[in-house]
Amino acid sequence: MLNTLNETRLPVHAQVLDWLAPQQQAMQDLLQKVVNIESGSRNEAGVTAVAHALAERLQAAGVPVQFEPVPGYGVLLHAQVNPAEGAAADGAPIILMGHMDTVFPDGTVAKRPYREEAGRAYGPGVADMKSGLVLNVFVAEAFARSGGLKAPLHLFFSCDEEIGSPATRDLIMARVRGARAVFNAEPGRVSGNVVTSRKGSMVVEFEVQGVAAHAGINHAAGASAIEALARKTLALHALTDPATGVTCNVGVVQGGIVPNMVAPHARAEVDLRFTADTNPDELLERVRAIVEEESVPRTQGRITTTRRSLPMKPTPDYLLALYQQGARSLGFEVQGEFTGGAADSGLTASVGVPTLCATGPVGGHPHTEREYCELSSFVPRAQAVALAVLAHP
Template identity: 65%
Template sequence: MSSLQSPGPSSSETGLLSPASTSPETAQAVLDWLATQQQAMTDLLAQIVNIDSGSGHEAGVREVAAVLRGRLESAGIAVQTLPEPGWGECLLARVPGSDAAADGHLQLMGHMDTVFPLGTVAERPWRVQEGKAYGPGVADMKSGLVMNVFVAEALARFGGNARPVHLLFTCDEEVGSPACRHVIRKHVQGASAVLNAEPGRISGNVVNERKGSYRIDFEVQGVAAHAGINPAQGASAIDALARKILALHALTGCEPGITVNVGFIQGGMASNVVAPLASAHVDLRYSADNDVQAVLARIQAIIEEESLPRTSGRILESRGALPMARTPAHILELYQRSAAQVGFAVEAEATGGAADSGITSDMGIPSLCALGPVGGYPHSEREFCDLSSFVPRAQALALTLMNLR
């Protein structure tokens, strides 16, 4: 780790940054303490990775929350749990700032749920090999939770943050935050910036823009008939569905950033029956710049049109995740300068994957994502976290918080 240097020119004209007032001694104390915590971070990560906490597994999510709460409270940080029946609970923690006149707080985000079912830990528990940690949720995003906890502890110990720093850990992000959207909107309201600890990309990049998504489930009804004796009396739902799929896929590229994919289909009764019913799931991805309502209207029209005489289609369910608008350049640049101070270079990229930072972006709050330790292959058995990235990513985040005004 390099010694503390000036963070470089600020962008006070934006209203979010002003010249840093954190003393070099305080900032260096934060960096030095974090530099000693890699083993403690690793131990805490191992503890929560070895807890099944798939979305909807309430007991597991509460157990993860209890472990993290214990660490935060032992550091003297005020913590509150927010029950979410059916999902577990959310965790809210606050570190006061040194500037009583500061307008707004800085928000650290994370989610405690994973995509993995109960029993996954028993099948493949925490393990470390060649500096990489493996286990369910190790990158997405339990390592980010641990990083946020230690950064909050460092600021609680030594200060240096002018604005209050709040942590919010939710419990249903992996299924689109159906319950926690209202929690995010309530408790993040008033934040000056959101820093989300989703895993850093394998390249080390952070994410400065995310697409939004919709999953649309629909069915097509036809008319059954014997395929050999009287096929003309039938109307094939599968035939109609095939026509709709072609029309839906043709929407990809109708605006820059739009992709449409039918990724699941089923239907029919038997090979000798003209299919009376078929169904499919559509995935739509879009950016904050797209007219998503216009695209959704076109999708609905395709689904509901009579693609084949005597057939009909209808939407059964539609749910989505919001896009994250591009992060303002001055926030990204501050993080990049902070990273450079502790010895690593970082670039930003856009991604088609959604996250809770889309909700905060929709609230009008500048958001930067994928600030967690570097990881890869989330949602799979190959998921890993590069443990060597724990300390520098925590230090860069801490410096960013100390210099965001």
């Protein structure tokens, strides 16, 4: 490990803050590099390329990096900065977490690559969450160069979060179980706040079989799968209940063959969001009943795929207070807030690990072409994470 700042004899927190203070341009340079790598979920080569780009910076700072292959999705990135001499290198760690996949299809970078304008960076995944990955890398490097950790600091970057972590959820929960704390670098809210609880999500894919018929000559002989799907959509949307926090959105529909044929087949994808107070198994059974109901005679519906992200249980007060204390010393105020978006922080909180989310740079409009990162928030929010790590008991 590099330890180039210890000779200054400054307190550890001062060494870490002083090293991070002039790093904004270097952070922007690495952000540009990783944003301009296509890494949509299931783009195995692209996600792996992002991991290697981040690892290059870590390894140059003396931080060992390991890649764990996840066939079909890319790799998990593991890295560790060890504590000062006399502390147990194999003790319970603090984990800086993130994901390397984005929601954007191949070709997006070619259409709108990384750019900077009026203090903001734009590009696919710039906020969600490549800027958070970069922030975590620089925090790790700051400790590698400065020392002073009381416990191991781990980086753990996953590869399939945007599609509900189907291949990695068990790996994530096993990896973090027993950790002291997790800081998940999803983008900071537009308000500058961090996230202290989240909804869970469930994606349900289903199909409907109908009966084909000529729409003009023999219409009555048919049974429209599209009509059945439409009726199911209305029933599914009626599950939305602001009082309980449940929302339901049929966001993708496909069906039919040609206009003059009664549609023999249709399919849909449904997004459901729910709080920690909702029983997801019961919610799924309500969905199943709607899907399997014969909403149009002679049609049949069935669920083909389900996947879930767990809700994030509330962050313990002490962990939010540690982050707030550091932020206040740096000159900015931050509050914790609830969000309807799901994240891997739900998995870490579910196994009892104190978790604080949205510790990445401030960003807005994720999952859209307007997505941006506030560049001026890079350094202070990296410093705030570093101070929280140092202050953690």
